[in-house]
Amino acid sequence: xxxxxxxxxxxxxxxxxxxxxxxxxxxxxxxxxxxxxxxxxxxxxxxxxxxxxxxxxxxxxxxxxxxxxxxxxxxxxxxxxxxxxxxxxxxxxxxxxxxxxxxxxxxxxxxxxxxxxxxxxxxxxxxxxxxxxxxxxxxxxxxxxxxxxxxxxxxxxxxxxxxxxxxxxxxxxxxxxxxxxxxxxxxxxxxxxxxxxxxxxxxxxxxxxxxxxxxxxxxxxxxxxxxxxxxxxxxxxxxxxxxxxxxxxxxxxxxxxxxxxxxxxxxxxxxxxxxxxxxxxxxxxxxxxxxxxxxxxxxxxxxxxxxxxxxxxxxxxxxxxxxxxxxxxxxxxxxxxxxxxxxxxxxxxxxxxxxxxxxxxxxxxxxxxxxxxxxxx
Numbered sequence: 001x002x003x004x005x006x007x008x009x010x011x012x013x014x015x016x017x018x019x020x021x022x023x024x025x026x027x028x029x030x031x032x033x034x035x036x037x038x039x040x041x042x043x044x045x046x047x048x049x050x051x052x053x054x055x056x057x058x059x060x061x062x063x064x065x066x067x068x069x070x071x072x073x074x075x076x077x078x079x080x081x082x083x084x085x086x087x088x089x090x091x092x093x094x095x096x097x098x099x100x101x102x103x104x105x106x107x108x109x110x111x112x113x114x115x116x117x118x119x120x121x122x123x124x125x126x127x128x129x130x131x132x133x134x135x136x137x138x139x140x141x142x143x144x145x146x147x148x149x150x151x152x153x154x155x156x157x158x159x160x161x162x163x164x165x166x167x168x169x170x171x172x173x174x175x176x177x178x179x180x181x182x183x184x185x186x187x188x189x190x191x192x193x194x195x196x197x198x199x200x201x202x203x204x205x206x207x208x209x210x211x212x213x214x215x216x217x218x219x220x221x222x223x224x225x226x227x228x229x230x231x232x233x234x235x236x237x238x239x240x241x242x243x244x245x246x247x248x249x250x251x252x253x254x255x256x257x258x259x260x261x262x263x264x265x266x267x268x269x270x271x272x273x274x275x276x277x278x279x280x281x282x283x284x285x286x287x288x289x290x291x292x293x294x295x296x297x298x299x300x301x302x303x304x305x306x307x308x309x310x311x312x313x314x315x316x317x318x319x320x321x322x323x324x325x326x327x328x329x330x331x332x333x334x335x336x337x338x339x340x341x342x343x344x345x346x347x348x349x350x351x352x353x354x355x356x357x358x359x360x361x362x363x364x365x366x367x368x369x370x371x372x373x374x375x376x377x
Contacts, residue, residue, distance in 0.1 A: 041368070047300060051292045053293070057286065105168060126149075186204060209283070253272060255273040301340050317358050
């Protein structure tokens with residue numbers, strides 16, 4: 001075979017062998033990669049004074065609330081106040097037509113004056129008859145009759161005086177004055193309306209706004225705590241919120257406990273008194289009430305998000321260096337946002353978010369908490 005033909009054949013055999021060797025080579029061992037650190041949100045445990053709070057629903061109650069009604073039948077002629085106005089005690093709220101009642105008072109006064117004049121004459125005659133009887137110039141029977149006349153006129157005069165006083169009272173009802181200091185409600189009648197004493201609808205209401213009370217209930221087992229707080233030297237603070245987690249409407253003090261437990265619910269009512277100059281609390285408004293029953297000093301509190309549950313009980317993930325380990329804790333007190341626990345030490349760092357990927361000894365990296373609506377780590 002010619003050398004020019006052998007060379008291409010040898011090159012083909014070499015290329016095929018190299019390809020086969022590359023195809024049949026053993027697979028290289030994969031390089032082991034260290035697992036990525038789990039992103040978590042970390043909270044440092046710091047001692048703090050934690051108030052012990054009782055939370056319940058309450059209702060705002062005005063200390064005084066009066067429906068203003070007419071006490072005589074008359075026409076409404078004047079309303080010198082406006083709806084929603086703040087009024088003081090004794091301020092004129094409405095005026096009724098008083099002409100007929102003023103005439104009745106004048107008539108009663110005139111009848112009283114007539115009786116008073118008759119009584120004066122009868123007393124003079126009585127004195128004259130007493131002298132005549134003493135001188136035996138008149139029979140004793142005449143004196144007795146005159147004494148009876150004076151007594152009858154005295155009784156009649158007392159009746160006339162009572163009639164005058166009654167007429168004055170009726171006349172005073174034509175001027176309707178505020179019995180309390182408070183805020184006027186919406187007016188139900190207009191000037192010119194005929195008012196009757198038996199009308200079901202009132203002119204308007206007057207409600208005391210400041211100060212104001214909040215009434216709430218607690219289970220009867222809380223009675224010893226309430227009694228202790230009510231008898232304490234320092235007044236017990238009570239806070240009212242618009243709703244659970246809502247804005248603070250005011251801070252007051254525990255005022256009184258009801259004198260009995262409700263049989264149907266087994267609850268006990270109590271009242272708290274609030275200064276309400278800003279009128280944040282409104283009569284009959286529903287509020288959330290918190291009552292401070294104690295103070296845990298230098299307690300170790302953790303966010304509720306940090307607590308986990310397992311068969312053995314409650315635990316938290318504690319960061320030790322760059323790794324995490326589960327630590328059993330005991331919950332001593334809990335509210336809506338945090339729990340006071342034992343089993344931790346001041347300065348411990350615990351995980352509050354990202355626990356779903358944690359295992360004992362897992363490496364973690366700290367990240368900042370995301371805002372509401374953001375993606376969780």
